[in-house]
Structures are given as C-alpha cells and as structure tokens.
Amino acid sequence: MNIEKLISSLPDYADGFLITSECNIFYFTGFECDAGVLLATKNGSCFFTDSRYTEAAENTIKCAQVLDNADFPEVFTKACERFGVRRLLCETSRMTVRAAKRYGELLKDTELLFEDDISFIGNIRRRKSEQEELLIEKAQRISEKAFTDVLRELRPGMTEKEIALKLDFAMLNGGAEALSFQTIVVSGENSSKPHGVPSDRKVGFGDMITFDFGSVVGGYHSDMTRTVALGSCSDVQKNVYCVVLEAQERALRAIKPDVTCVSVDSAARDFIREKGYGDCFGHGTGHGVGVEIHEYPNLSPLSRETLKPGDVVTVEPGIYVRGSFGVRIEDMVIVKENGYRNFTQFDKNLITIF
Ligand SMILES: [Mn+2]
CATH class of the missing domain: 3.90.230.10 (Creatinase/methionine aminopeptidase superfamily)
Structure with a gap:
C-alpha cells in the first residue's frame, strides 16, 4: 500500500503527516476527492471528508478510517490524541494560508510543522509500479x-x-x-x-x-x-x-x-x-x-x-x-x-x- 511508503518515510521529529492535496490523497488512499484531508501516522490513519463523500470513501479506502467532517475539529483532535500525535508534519504545497491558520487555532496540543521542502513525498511517487x-x-x-x-x-x-x-x-x-x-x-x-x-x-x-x-x-x-x-x-x-x-x-x-x-x-x-x-x-x-x-x-x-x-x-x-x-x-x-x-x-x- 502506498500509505505505508508514506508512513515509513516519516522523519524522527514528527509523529504524523497531514496530507491535503487531492493528488497525494488519491495516491496514498486510492480515493479521488477534492474535499478531504488525510492524517497518516504509525499508530493509525484517518481520512476526514464531508457527507457527500463518506459512503464512497468508506467503500474505497481500506488503509484509513473514514470520519465525517461534521464533527470537526473535535473528531480531528481526538484522532491526534488517540494516535499520540504531538508534532504534525503538514503538506504545505497545497494548503492555503487560511487553512494553515485554522489548523493552528484548532489544534491546541499538537504542534504543526510547516516545512518548505517535504520533497520526499514527491519522491515516493517517482517509482512507478x-x-x-x-x-x-x-x-x-x-x-x-x-x-x-x-x-x-x-x-x-x-x-x-x-x-x-x-x-x-x-x-x-x-x-x-x-x-x-x-x-x-x-x-x-x-x-x-x-x-x-x-x-x-x-x-x-x-x-x-x-x-x-x-x-x-x-x-x-x-x-x-x-x-x-x-x-x-x-x-x-x-x-x-x-x-x-x-x-x-x-x-x-x-x-x-x-x-x-x-x-x-x-x-x-x-x-x-x-x-x-x-x-x-x-x-x-x-x-x-x-x-x-x-x-x-x-x-x-x-x-x-x-x-x-x-x-x-x-x-x-x-x-x-x-x-x-x-x-x-x-x-x-x-x-x-x-x-x-x-x-x-x-x-x-x-x-x-x-
Ligand atoms: Mn509535457
């Protein structure tokens, strides 16, 4: 599974990834969706989306639990707690400034890491099967x-x-x-x-x-x-x-x-x-x-x-x-x-x- 390649590339200083781009969500989960985010950690993964997509997501995604966005941010905070995520490495290339600010405000106990270059995500996708x-x-x-x-x-x-x-x-x-x-x-x-x-x-x-x-x-x-x-x-x-x-x-x-x-x-x-x-x-x-x-x-x-x-x-x-x-x-x-x-x-x- 592609998500395993992602999780095994997690650097020591972080406990999980927040994947926000449509193309990477598709690559790592197999599900095409322009309204969702993927939390991927060594202790488990969750895909958050809204009710328009939850049924289709549940049918397709086997590597992560599908959760409804309606209960955001509680559901997201709880997942971070459950998976022991204190430092979350965010995919910055497709995240708006507004979304970054919102996550920062919502997640009190989780530190967000915004790195310019997490090119290893791009490199994971290089080797085609x-x-x-x-x-x-x-x-x-x-x-x-x-x-x-x-x-x-x-x-x-x-x-x-x-x-x-x-x-x-x-x-x-x-x-x-x-x-x-x-x-x-x-x-x-x-x-x-x-x-x-x-x-x-x-x-x-x-x-x-x-x-x-x-x-x-x-x-x-x-x-x-x-x-x-x-x-x-x-x-x-x-x-x-x-x-x-x-x-x-x-x-x-x-x-x-x-x-x-x-x-x-x-x-x-x-x-x-x-x-x-x-x-x-x-x-x-x-x-x-x-x-x-x-x-x-x-x-x-x-x-x-x-x-x-x-x-x-x-x-x-x-x-x-x-x-x-x-x-x-x-x-x-x-x-x-x-x-x-x-x-x-x-x-x-x-x-x-x-
Ligand atoms: Mn060309």
Missing part, C-alpha cells in the same frame, strides 16, 4: 489514436479552437476519463509561445501547428507534443524541425538509470545552442508524469536529481522563434534497468498535411 505503467500506457494509446483521427480531418480554414475541441472529443470519446490539461493547438505565429492558448486563428498553408495534449486513465496522465506542417513549409522551418528532432533524440539516448537529470537536459540544450538557437529554448527538457501532469523529477538545468528505474519523464525540447513560429516534439518514457521504454509510438518525422 507495473500497474501504474499500464495505466499510463493506456492513456498514451488513447491520445495517439485521437491525434491520428484528428490529423485525418485537419483542413485549412479550421480554427485552432475547433481543432483542439475535436482532439478533446476524440480523447474523451476514446476512453479518457479526463484531459491531462487544457489542450494546446497553436499555429503560425501563435506557435512561438510554448504554452500558447488555442485561438480563433484559422490554420492555413505554410503554417506549422503544434499540438500538446494528454489523456487521463485511472488517475494517471499522459503527455505528448507533435508539430506538423500544413501544405508546405520553408527551409528555415524544416531546419528548425530537424534541430529539435535531433536534440530530442540526443536527450532520449542519454536516458538510463543513475545519470543526472541535468545531463539529459544538456544533451538537448547543448545541441540546440550549437545550432544557434540557444535563446529560443527557455523551458526545461522534460518533467515527471504520474498522478499529476508535472511531478518529480525535472529534466532541467536546475535539477538536482538522478534518474532511477521507474521514473516516468517527458522529453520535449523546442525552438520558438518569437513572432514567427515554434516547434516542439515530446515523448514520454519510463526509465528501465537497461535504459528506457518509450510510451510514445507516434511518428516523429515531419508530417506535412495537404
């Missing part, structure tokens, strides 16, 4: 099938919004329970913004179009990006595409256990710089993916981590020529003992749509 791998694989298959269908329908004169909507429909209709994030479809000069928003711009011949999208299956996300050409493209666009593709493949080749995340990033970044586009690649080369679309580890120049088997990461360098166009290519892989396995099977050669 076979079952998690399977869910991510399923999500990726749905995304690729949807993308294939949408490319077949793509015509000049369609707006970015229309294309994005078609892709969203195809993913949800194909079995995605949700979208990983708001789908990005950006074309022409709008594609020079790495995270541009689909607009009413109509796509036309000569445009490069970047698609960044993903499906969620069983709570697990997928993430992929492809840039395609509509009609024809210039030599400059073609060259930029080739540079991004080579950078992406260099980063992929660098992936194996025990290499630093920085070295994977620089495999892509150094090549892009060599080709004269260093100023056109501002973001990191990749990020972890799982119950959140962005999680540990990061493949960036600032990363301090080393890749380990079970890490799921994206590899997505890009070149963005301000006011003109952009290209990004993104695959998602899982690190294996002997290298990695690529979830993404979709073609990476430049596709030109006529």
Whole structure:
C-alpha cells in the first residue's frame, strides 16, 4: 500500500503527516476527492471528508478510517490524541494560508510543522509500479489514436479552437476519463509561445501547428507534443524541425538509470545552442508524469536529481522563434534497468498535411 511508503518515510521529529492535496490523497488512499484531508501516522490513519463523500470513501479506502467532517475539529483532535500525535508534519504545497491558520487555532496540543521542502513525498511517487505503467500506457494509446483521427480531418480554414475541441472529443470519446490539461493547438505565429492558448486563428498553408495534449486513465496522465506542417513549409522551418528532432533524440539516448537529470537536459540544450538557437529554448527538457501532469523529477538545468528505474519523464525540447513560429516534439518514457521504454509510438518525422 502506498500509505505505508508514506508512513515509513516519516522523519524522527514528527509523529504524523497531514496530507491535503487531492493528488497525494488519491495516491496514498486510492480515493479521488477534492474535499478531504488525510492524517497518516504509525499508530493509525484517518481520512476526514464531508457527507457527500463518506459512503464512497468508506467503500474505497481500506488503509484509513473514514470520519465525517461534521464533527470537526473535535473528531480531528481526538484522532491526534488517540494516535499520540504531538508534532504534525503538514503538506504545505497545497494548503492555503487560511487553512494553515485554522489548523493552528484548532489544534491546541499538537504542534504543526510547516516545512518548505517535504520533497520526499514527491519522491515516493517517482517509482512507478507495473500497474501504474499500464495505466499510463493506456492513456498514451488513447491520445495517439485521437491525434491520428484528428490529423485525418485537419483542413485549412479550421480554427485552432475547433481543432483542439475535436482532439478533446476524440480523447474523451476514446476512453479518457479526463484531459491531462487544457489542450494546446497553436499555429503560425501563435506557435512561438510554448504554452500558447488555442485561438480563433484559422490554420492555413505554410503554417506549422503544434499540438500538446494528454489523456487521463485511472488517475494517471499522459503527455505528448507533435508539430506538423500544413501544405508546405520553408527551409528555415524544416531546419528548425530537424534541430529539435535531433536534440530530442540526443536527450532520449542519454536516458538510463543513475545519470543526472541535468545531463539529459544538456544533451538537448547543448545541441540546440550549437545550432544557434540557444535563446529560443527557455523551458526545461522534460518533467515527471504520474498522478499529476508535472511531478518529480525535472529534466532541467536546475535539477538536482538522478534518474532511477521507474521514473516516468517527458522529453520535449523546442525552438520558438518569437513572432514567427515554434516547434516542439515530446515523448514520454519510463526509465528501465537497461535504459528506457518509450510510451510514445507516434511518428516523429515531419508530417506535412495537404
Ligand atoms: Mn509535457
């Protein structure tokens, strides 16, 4: 059980965790809920939620007692007493200042520890099990099938919004329970913004179009990006595409256990710089993916981590020529003992749509 991994990582100076984020509650209990908190200790655990969710929570959560929030704070104080919690380590990344103040006022005999960095919670989630791998694989298959269908329908004169909507429909209709994030479809000069928003711009011949999208299956996300050409493209666009593709493949080749995340990033970044586009690649080369679309580890120049088997990461360098166009290519892989396995099977050669 994932909650056992959490409890066994409890530092000596604390008696329990207060988990407040939806993604960690899901990861540690298996229950998806945006209105609950998890108290996890060596002596027992409780999940507090309101009456809208108690029945479903009781059916799903086996690792913690489900308690109704209606009796808050007494019920929470009693649980802390029962489990001998005097120092409670709080997950701060998703707790509002107001909630932190309230807990402080309510819990007289329990000291709340707010630490900036309890990154070990994020690190617990890094090593994906076979079952998690399977869910991510399923999500990726749905995304690729949807993308294939949408490319077949793509015509000049369609707006970015229309294309994005078609892709969203195809993913949800194909079995995605949700979208990983708001789908990005950006074309022409709008594609020079790495995270541009689909607009009413109509796509036309000569445009490069970047698609960044993903499906969620069983709570697990997928993430992929492809840039395609509509009609024809210039030599400059073609060259930029080739540079991004080579950078992406260099980063992929660098992936194996025990290499630093920085070295994977620089495999892509150094090549892009060599080709004269260093100023056109501002973001990191990749990020972890799982119950959140962005999680540990990061493949960036600032990363301090080393890749380990079970890490799921994206590899997505890009070149963005301000006011003109952009290209990004993104695959998602899982690190294996002997290298990695690529979830993404979709073609990476430049596709030109006529
Ligand atoms: Mn990504």
